[in-house]
Amino acid sequence: MKIAVLPGDGIGTEIVAEAVKVLKALDLKFEMESALVGGVAYDAHGHPLPESTLQLAKEADAILFGAVGDWKYDKLDRPLRPEQAILGLRKHLGLFANFRPAICYEQLVDASSLKPELIAGLDILIIRELTGDIYFGQPRGRRVATDGHFPGAEEAFDTMRYSRPEIERIAHVAFQAARKRSKKVTSVDKANVLETFQFWKDVMTEVGQQYPDVELQHMYVDNAAMQLVKAPKAFDVVVTGNMFGDILSDEASMLTGSIGMLPSASLNSKNQGLYEPSHGSAPDIAGKGVANPLATILSAAMMLRFSLNQEEAAQRIEAAVQKVLAQGLRTPDIYSEGTTKVGTAQMGDAVVKAL
Amino acid sequence: MKIAVLPGDGIGTEIVAEAVKVLKALDLKFEMESALVGGVAYDAHGHPLPESTLQLAKEADAILFGAVGDWKYDKLDRPLRPEQAILGLRKHLGLFANFRPAICYEQLVDASSLKPELIAGLDILIIRELTGDIYFGQPRGRRVATDGHFPGAEEAFDTMRYSRPEIERIAHVAFQAARKRSKKVTSVDKANVLETFQFWKDVMTEVGQQYPDVELQHMYVDNAAMQLVKAPKAFDVVVTGNMFGDILSDEASMLTGSIGMLPSASLNSKNQGLYEPSHGSAPDIAGKGVANPLATILSAAMMLRFSLNQEEAAQRIEAAVQKVLAQGLRTPDIYSEGTTKVGTAQMGDAVVKAL
Ligand SMILES: CC(C)[C@H](C(=O)O)[C@@H](O)C(=O)O
Numbered sequence: 001m002k003i004a005v006l007p008g009d010g011i012g013t014e015i016v017a018e019a020v021k022v023l024k025a026l027d028l029k030f031e032m033e034s035a036l037v038g039g040v041a042y043d044a045h046g047h048p049l050p051e052s053t054l055q056l057a058k059e060a061d062a063i064l065f066g067a068v069g070d071w072k073y074d075k076l077d078r079p080l081r082p083e084q085a086i087l088g089l090r091k092h093l094g095l096f097a098n099f100r101p102a103i104c105y106e107q108l109v110d111a112s113s114l115k116p117e118l119i120a121g122l123d124i125l126i127i128r129e130l131t132g133d134i135y136f137g138q139p140r141g142r143r144v145a146t147d148g149h150f151p152g153a154e155e156a157f158d159t160m161r162y163s164r165p166e167i168e169r170i171a172h173v174a175f176q177a178a179r180k181r182s183k184k185v186t187s188v189d190k191a192n193v194l195e196t197f198q199f200w201k202d203v204m205t206e207v208g209q210q211y212p213d214v215e216l217q218h219m220y221v222d223n224a225a226m227q228l229v230k231a232p233k234a235f236d237v238v239v240t241g242n243m244f245g246d247i248l249s250d251e252a253s254m255l256t257g258s259i260g261m262l263p264s265a266s267l268n269s270k271n272q273g274l275y276e277p278s279h280g281s282a283p284d285i286a287g288k289g290v291a292n293p294l295a296t297i298l299s300a301a302m303m304l305r306f307s308l309n310q311e312e313a314a315q316r317i318e319a320a321v322q323k324v325l326a327q328g329l330r331t332p333d334i335y336s337e338g339t340t341k342v343g344t345a346q347m348g349d350a351v352v353k354a355l
Numbered sequence: 356m357k358i359a360v361l362p363g364d365g366i367g368t369e370i371v372a373e374a375v376k377v378l379k380a381l382d383l384k385f386e387m388e389s390a391l392v393g394g395v396a397y398d399a400h401g402h403p404l405p406e407s408t409l410q411l412a413k414e415a416d417a418i419l420f421g422a423v424g425d426w427k428y429d430k431l432d433r434p435l436r437p438e439q440a441i442l443g444l445r446k447h448l449g450l451f452a453n454f455r456p457a458i459c460y461e462q463l464v465d466a467s468s469l470k471p472e473l474i475a476g477l478d479i480l481i482i483r484e485l486t487g488d489i490y491f492g493q494p495r496g497r498r499v500a501t502d503g504h505f506p507g508a509e510e511a512f513d514t515m516r517y518s519r520p521e522i523e524r525i526a527h528v529a530f531q532a533a534r535k536r537s538k539k540v541t542s543v544d545k546a547n548v549l550e551t552f553q554f555w556k557d558v559m560t561e562v563g564q565q566y567p568d569v570e571l572q573h574m575y576v577d578n579a580a581m582q583l584v585k586a587p588k589a590f591d592v593v594v595t596g597n598m599f600g601d602i603l604s605d606e607a608s609m610l611t612g613s614i615g616m617l618p619s620a621s622l623n624s625k626n627q628g629l630y631e632p633s634h635g636s637a638p639d640i641a642g643k644g645v646a647n648p649l650a651t652i653l654s655a656a657m658m659l660r661f662s663l664n665q666e667e668a669a670q671r672i673e674a675a676v677q678k679v680l681a682q683g684l685r686t687p688d689i690y691s692e693g694t695t696k697v698g699t700a701q702m703g704d705a706v707v708k709a710l
Pocket residue numbers: 083086087246547548577
């Protein structure tokens with residue numbers, strides 16, 4: 001088994017180092033190989049996703065990913081910007097199924113913007129389709145409008161699209177995930193306005209008939225954005241397209257108030273996966289040794305579970321994280337009075353010790 | 356001056372009746388004429404936006420709109436469903452500028468899901484472009500895919516598009532609104548992924564140069580969805596496209612916890628406008644006399660301000676609403692212990708009395 005380790009930019013190096021520490025402490029048999037990705041890869045090789053990095057990622061069984069992006073690359077042309085690396089990996093590896101749990105840890109309830117009774121015990125699994133939709137749909141570009149409100153004017157355009165097999169496969173992922181949880185799926189669409197999402201809703205309904213034991217609910221995206229604020233605990237498994245999933249999964253993570261705790265997994269049909277924290281590269285705190293490594297450590301646990309077939313090791317990591325939280329250890333992002341403030345490496349060490 | 360009164364479905368009739376009551380009490384000179392829209396129009400005329408209703412709307416200086424939609428129309432073909440009426444009015448009247456304030460009333464702070472300190476004093480103005488984007492972009496439909504992940508498969512697609520003049524005019528609306536407020540505009544885009552929104556960002560920046568006194572900030576839509584939850588008061592004027600605006604304006608309204616209080620306005624370049632509450636038709640409570648008419652009454656105030664050039668009358672209504680809240684009157688949706696529960700008509704009467 002081989003893990004590609006891609007720390008990336010900003011706090012990426014620091015948080016991935018701690019996850020690697022934890023993985024090594026497990027004493028399992030796998031190889032790890034690192035490569036540059038994002039802005040640092042652009043600096044070294046002129047491209048955020050160099051061919052050598054992509055090759056490594058393709059060969060590996062799993063990718064442990066940190067984060068990419070920094071203000072200093074903002075002026076580059078879009079194809080050279082750090083985030084293109086992550087879009088490129090998703091596309092070239094066919095990582096269509098993105099799992100983003102939004103979990104509120106008991107000890108961190110107060111970190112949320114929401115009233116404690118609304119958020120305590122939250123455990124939502126957002127499943128976002130990750131290789132289709134308007135993210136990758138062709139055609140796209142700039143042109144002179146030939147119709148619409150201002151024919152003759154300069155315009156830009158993108159294409160939203162989903163094919164039946166794309167919707168079917170993410171639907172199966174969602175229904176199967178729901179079978180292991182509370183047997184309820186909320187499919188989020190905008191069928192009242194978009195052809196693409198009327199089709200999405202139709203196909204979801206069809207696939208749902210193969211899962212009579214799972215309850216399927218349809219919800220418009222604007223309503224979902226509201227209900228997440230109003231009563232987040234009413235959700236369990238949420239499945240949606242790439243664009244709506246981008247927005248709703250971030251909204252849901254932030255509801256917990258502790259996005260520094262939230263892992264994510266992006267899988268293809270061979271269970272190859274990319275594992276990364278739900279938060280970003282936080283260039284403002286990079287290099288200071290204060291970033292929270294727990295989301296990355298928990299991403300490594302997801303990696304063991306989904307791509308490396310090591311459920312037991314995954315549970316050991318998750319239990320160790322629970323333990324350090326119970327011990328009162330907190331990085332600054334989740335610190336509150338009465339707990340012990342620690343840095344990135346101390347937190348990683350504590351998890352290793354708790355294993 | 357002529358007002359088209361379109362109550363629509365569900366609680367629409369009840370809440371619009373109260374707003375009409377308030378308008379009549381002002382003793383101003385304007386004509387009001389009612390027509391059917393939405394499901395009730397479909398029942399009577401076979402179409403949610405009958406030609407006669409559209410004609411009335413076009414001739415009027417302003418439209419006072421209730422709400423449309425009911426479960427019983429869910430099975431109709433999309434072009435006949437109630438919400439097509441609102442899309443049709445936006446399109447045929449060119450109502451491109453949608454104003455959706457998200458205001459947290461002092462007395463209603465506790466209704467919010469958010470902790471009081473995060474929400475008290477909230478006053479955001481979301482300006483949503485309303486006649487472009489993927490809502491109306493052609494081409495759209497179903498077809499057999501010729502490229503993408505599954506060539507040969509059935510697929511559905513939509514087109515996102517914005518032309519330069521469409522972006523420019525909504526940009527001017529936003530900058531001008533910001534001049535009357537805290538001189539700060541947040542433009543929400545997804546320029547890191549979408550051609551349309553890279554163009555949006557470019558044009559916003561260009562137009563911003565004509566407003567050196569207004570600060571322009573750019574934010575990605577996923578981040579905006581997070582920041583709204585984390586620190587909503589950091590926003591003042593937010594401007595965005597039709598699709599992102601649909602999601603973010605609903606999220607922002609729900610943050611206040613009292614969406615039953617929030618009005619909206621949709622204007623065209625001649626200041627003709629459609630005024631409606633931010634909430635929906637709530638078929639579950641229709642006919643019970645318990646719906647909150649204040650969002651509709653406040654929409655009537657916006658109508659007086661923006662389309663009928665009656666600023667003073669608008670302020671009188673707004674002051675009257677403040678007064679009834681201060682008196683402790685509450686419809687069930689905003690009721691809390693120690694206040695007085697009233698019904699729809701009682702609330703309308705109280706506003707009239709407070710004028
Ligand atoms: C960086 C960006 C392209 C990316 C996305 O929009 O998918 C990010 O927001 C995410 O959610 O992983």
